[in-house]
Amino acid sequence: MKILVTGGAGFIGGHLAEQFVRDGHDVVVLDSLEPFYDIGIKERNVEVAREAAATGDGHYTFLEGSITDEDLVTDAISDVEFVFHQAAQAGVHASVENPEKTTRINVEGTFTVLEAARAAGVNRFVNASSSSVYGKPEYLPYDEDHPTTPVSPYGASKVATEQYVRVYNEVYGLPTVSLRYFTVYGPRMRPNMAFTNFVSRCFHDEPPVIFGDGSQTRDFTYIDDIVDANKRLLETDAADGEVMNVGSTDRITIDELAHVIRDEIDPSIGIEYADPRDGDAQHTHSDVSKARRVIGYEPTVSIEEGTRKFIGWYRENEDWYDPLVRRS
Template identity: 50%
Template sequence: MRVLVTGGAGFIGSHTCESLLEKGHEVVCLDNLDPYYDVSIKKRNLDLLESHDRFEFVEGDVRNAELVSKLVRGVDAVNHQAAQAGVRISVENPMKPHSVNTEGTLNLLEAARENNVKHFLFSSSSSVYGGAPNLPFEENAVKIPVSPYGVSKLAAENYVRIYNELHELPTVSLRYFTVYGPRMRPDLAISIFTERALKGKEIEIFGDGKQTRDFTYINDIVRAQNECLEKGMGDGKAYNVGSGERVTVNELAEKIIEQVDSGSGLKHTDPRKGDARHTWADTSKAEEKLGWKPRYGLEEGLEKFIDWYREERL
């Protein structure tokens, strides 16, 4: 199978490409190498992939409709991971996530429709739930995004659904819950906390630290993608992909401090706009429809990530 992976030089996207290549597929990777974070990290990800003879890298943007149409022509599946990430950044600059996440997705859907693509997977986010009152989040829960990023993902998700309903395009959306693991972005909490703990520095936590998160290990995310591809999931629906567990941010920091045997303390500062108070996935629908359920708990996942971090980023 020939698969177009957008955002394939990033954290999740590079793992997506790697897994597809290991399974024998041809991969076309589209990434604009946006300097939202250190581009050298993305280039190192590409270095891991370009040794495969079934891998092709194209530098470009999902907002370029002409380029997208050209790349989608001849592929069997689209695995759409590209996004302007960053909940807090989206508060300061809402136009960019709207442009990349919503309009970029629409470009890909149009190209997929025109070229009769057999499978279209969209990477959505737990941010679509935002301030939803009932925990854990079920897929049909009320959506109350609390950031422009969440709004952009929800809008894109609705386009994905509509293209299935109106044009019978085989689509599926996976709502990821706080993904972590090797090669993760340096601006995310687990990366920051790990770096500071390893250096014995104080760990800064926004707000009271009692906000909770459902942290999902990268291998579980990729396995859910593979299940969708292998089963030909194209019902237009969205599925939660999370660990099904939650911890407070304070507890997360304490677990990292314990694992690295650090003397770091905690410092609480003002909360940031756009951050959801809680995330927690009900994954029963994914288990029922995809035959998928999480395999990695936080303790094991953190251990694997910290080992990688010590070797690759210190």
């Protein structure tokens, strides 16, 4: 199969591109290499996928450019069968500071990719959405029928992209799926995430810093489970037209997470607290029963196991990864 991964130099997109290549598919990655964080991590994602292509049956092509570039997007999609649309201006706090950029890239960019996909007649368009669409919880865990009341421009942009994706399915017959990710973590993850910073600080004998009192909860989802959910959509049309949660089914407070990471590395380190930040959701918790029923999704990695996996990876890759984390 020939697959386009937008944002394929990013964390999730990079893992998808690598896995698709390892599975023998021909992968085209379109990424702007936006320096939202140090592009050394993005370059590493490209390098890993290229190494996978060199040792297997798949092929890998990298295109540098923006999803808002209509001509480039049209050319990239012209002969692919599947589009995994991961590209976005990430970051809740970045969206609070610059909502115009978030809207332009996430909403207008998604529209550009959808139009090109419709014209090309792709087999399926898989859209990366986010638990940020839920915002204020009326009940937990969130199911897909929960109201979407985002508390940040980023969350609002993801609601808008979901609606465009739905309309392109209902009006134009484009097979589409939106996956709502819940706080994804794992090797080569974004450095400006609490999880990464907790690990980095502990490795440098510095206390993790929690913004707020630590009572806020997150449903942390290991990257391998996210990749598994996406891979299933290459083989089934059962989810076409649907929106589905992809989470871990469990949650942990940020305070507990800091202690789990600290205790795994050095239990003698303290914990520090700072003022809460604008735009942060208070709680996230996924109900994945729909994804389980429709595509057979089953999360397999607990937060404790995932933490050990990430810390083990970090130890082996600190030389190149840590300086980037420290500058974020």
